[in-house]
Amino acid sequence: MSPKTLYDKIWDAHVVHEDADGTSLLYIDRHLVHEVTSPQAFEGLRMAGRQVRAPGKTIAVPDHNVPTTPGRENPDQMPEDSRIQVAALDKNAQDFGIHYYPVSDVRQGIVHIVGPEQGWTLPGMTVVCGDSHTATHGAFGALAHGIGTSEVEHVLATQTLIQKKSKNMKVEITGKLRPGVTAKDITLSVIGETGTAGGTGYVIEYCGEAIRDLSMEGRMTVCNMAIEGGARAGLIAPDEKTFEYVEGRPHAPKGAQWEAAMEWWKTLYSDDDAHWDKVVTIRGEDIAPVVTWGTSPEDVLPITAEVPDPASFAGGKVSAAQRALDYMGLKPGQKLSDIEIDTVFIGSCTNGRIEDLRAAAAVVKGKKIKEGMRAMVVPGSGLVRAQAEEEGLADIFKEAGFEWRMAGCSMCLAMNPDQLSEGERCASTSNRNFEGRQGYKGRTHLMSPAMAAAAAVTGRLTDVRELM
Amino acid sequence: MEKFEKITGIAAPLPLVNIDTDMIIPKQFLKTIKRSGLGVNLFDEMRYDRQGNEIPDFVLNQPAYREAEILVAGENFGCGSSREHAPWALKDFGIKCVIAPSFADIFYSNCFKNGILPIVLPQEAVDVLMKDAEKGSNARMVVDLEAQTVTSSDGEVFSFDVDSFKKHCLLNGLDDIGLTMEKAGAIDTFEAQAAQARPWV
Incomplete structure (x- = not known):
């Protein structure tokens, strides 16, 4: 078998159909939804008389509009247009039977923080959301990227996306970070080096000692800003830290399923001689706050x-x-x-x-x-x-x-x-x-x-x- | 979706790099639950002052460009947020084609879903077309998707690349969801196999 990158492996495991020109139908394991980029998509489903194909794989939470001041359960805290948008998500979640964390639920929060926290995000998955910072979930070795509202509707209706494969880019951060330097400094420094379009057309895999040394939280910070470097998705190969973070979360697999999942997850890394279309290397010691x-x-x-x-x-x-x-x-x-x-x-x-x-x-x-x-x-x-x-x-x-x-x-x-x-x-x-x-x-x-x-x-x- | 027809129209020059989707449609207009009506707020913060008066210097406020159907812009157009409100606002204003040296991925793909053609051309070609666009309403640019060419008002022709599937969908006004629904059998099969291979998903 020819050597593969982590991205290649996840991609290959999710191709439903591929046309001769490489246009592929990719299966989506998790669809995260928030109130701003979804109302038109649900409206489209209703107009066409379509259902959500996999409500059990669809998770919604209001986050963009919601006030963050205490007492926000009082609807008077929200302006009319925000209230309508949040109410639309409440209704859509109920009508289509998808998982939902309303404002009143202690688990509510920013969709990209809630997903991993609840164990919805797992290694090797394809994850999408109508939000460019979906790249965050790549920290788990999941292929995760932002989509527009038309694609939100497409995923709701078909649980797939029409995609062409991106190129492979490796960003390696070698060595140790100096005191006072964090994951945010890494990800900003990478963008400073490559520019905001440096990753356009690529999926980035971040690797190297400085990345391995990061906690899961730090890895999420790094992947989160892949899009600011132009890449739709950033990835980090899962390891013991990943498994430890995931284990025991509400929607993580348990028992025999956990064992089976681990068996596959441990194969999710880029092969030594895999092909990279672009490589960027930065010394961890050279990164400053x-x-x-x-x-x-x-x-x-x-x-x-x-x-x-x-x-x-x-x-x-x-x-x-x-x-x-x-x-x-x-x-x-x-x-x-x-x-x-x-x-x-x-x-x-x-x-x-x-x-x-x-x-x-x-x-x-x-x-x-x-x-x-x-x-x-x-x-x-x-x-x-x-x-x-x-x-x-x-x-x-x-x-x-x-x-x-x-x-x-x-x-x-x-x-x-x-x-x-x-x-x-x-x-x-x-x-x-x-x-x-x-x-x-x-x-x-x-x-x-x-x-x-x-x-x-x-x-x-x-x-x-x-x-x- | 409407079919994408050949455009013979006015091109507005917007010679800035990294035009982000926050510039194209600022967040306060994302609170709509509709797709239509965003054109009036396209480039809102560059186009209007705080009192809502037009800023005369901004290109789309100039008489020559009010009817523009094409935008010519700098590299990395549409970077930032995935908001499809950006192409919705362009479309609602009347823009059917954006020409730039490069586009951000998500914006690029969102354009095709809304009948807008994003054209990537080398910087030198964009420079020529930018100059052409600066001539105002007497200079009509021609965009022919079928032939994959842009023709300046002087008759200079530039060929561009476009993905064949995306081209087919634009020219025929095809809806992606309908096309994918035809593959429902393949999705069923995949789902059944995946449920065996990765039951924890």
């Missing part, structure tokens, strides 16, 4: 650097960098660590897991956030929130001056009331620093939870190593 300075996730620099000169770029990036600096209100040569911020957002499907909250809490413990700062922690799920409360992290945040919120996407995309105002500058653990992403004319700097926590304390972008 980073922040973004511009309006594209590729605008990444170590916190010790200065704001770059647009003239130092080439092609269309020269005007793009100038536009970014104008938007961000920055000048070339300015030290990144001198940039003052107004708001700190800790949360999102990138960094809203328990390990992220522990890392942030370790930095702020016994300290106060800078006077006048708006700072919030939005746990990725109700269960993360509960665990953080049990571990005393919530108290650390509250004593430091953070708002302690309910679970949801919140200020990552500002579809709920958590938004930046014009010119407001935010240190954010989310995944996109696009113009207007966190609010009209809001300014976003992306970074790790520890770095965001450090910024909350000092009031400026800060090298977390100074506080360690």
Whole structure:
């Protein structure tokens, strides 16, 4: 048998039909659904008189729109249009008989945090969702990617997707990370290296010692941002850490099925002599705590650097960098660590897991956030929130001056009331620093939870190593 | 879906790289439960000020480009979120074709589901077409999917590649779900086999 990558193996196990030109029908094991990209898909099913083919493999949770302030069960907390969208998901979940975690359920949270937490996401699966950050689930060695609403409807109706196979790209992070450097710094640094289109047309497999050393939470952070590098999916081969994380979760296999699953899961790795269409290697030791300075996730620099000169770029990036600096209100040569911020957002499907909250809490413990700062922690799920409360992290945040919120996407995309105002500058653990992403004319700097926590304390972008 | 017909139309130049789907349709317009009506908010934050007044400099507000059917843009067009509201907004405005040196994967595939043709051409070709688009409403560009060509107003012809299946679906206005439903037997068989091989799924 010819050597295969992990992606090849998962792909091959899910092909229902392949045309001569390579157009394939791929079977989908898990379909995750949220309120924003699904109403038109369910409407399409109703119009055509179609059913959901596999309701047992379809899991829905409202996350994008929901308020994260306590007392949100009161519908008056939501604007009319958000309320309609969440109500539509409530109804669609009930009408079509799919698994559902409503806002009132403690298990509710960001769909990409809920899936793994409940054991829906397992190694070797195909996982899709009408959300580009579906790549997160690749941390389990699942082939997971975002789809549009037409494809959501297609999967609901047929449990398959029409796909052509992507190319194989290997991103290897060798060696050990230095103190203060996290999974977020890895994934941002990779995008800084490859650019936001460097992974377009590829599925990325992340590997190397620094990746193996990451916890499952860290691996999810890395895969989550594969899409920001242009790749629809990022993967990490499952190992003992993966199996340990999965075992015992509500929807993970049990008993004999667990044994059978393990037998297959242990074959899920790229063969030594597998073919790679593109390879990127970064030394773990070379990665520093980073922040973004511009309006594209590729605008990444170590916190010790200065704001770059647009003239130092080439092609269309020269005007793009100038536009970014104008938007961000920055000048070339300015030290990144001198940039003052107004708001700190800790949360999102990138960094809203328990390990992220522990890392942030370790930095702020016994300290106060800078006077006048708006700072919030939005746990990725109700269960993360509960665990953080049990571990005393919530108290650390509250004593430091953070708002302690309910679970949801919140200020990552500002579809709920958590938004930046014009010119407001935010240190954010989310995944996109696009113009207007966190609010009209809001300014976003992306970074790790520890770095965001450090910024909350000092009031400026800060090298977390100074506080360690 | 309507069939994709040959376009002879106005092309609007948008010479920016990394135009993301948040720019194409900002999040506040994702709260709709319909597919239609998003055209008025296409490029909302670049197109209107906070009071809702048009920003005259923005290309689609200029008289020459209000009826544009083609967009010419920089590399990595449509990056970011998977929101299909982006092609819905383009379509609702009247854009049927986007020409760029590269597209983000999810946006690219979403276009085909909505009768929009994304065309990838080399940077040099896009540069020529960008200049052509800047001539305004007197310069009509021709997009012929059948022949896989774009012709500038000066008659310069550029050939492009497109996946044969996607081309077939666009030209004939075919609905993917209907096509896949015809393979229901194969899906049944696969599902039965997978239930044996991986019963835990």
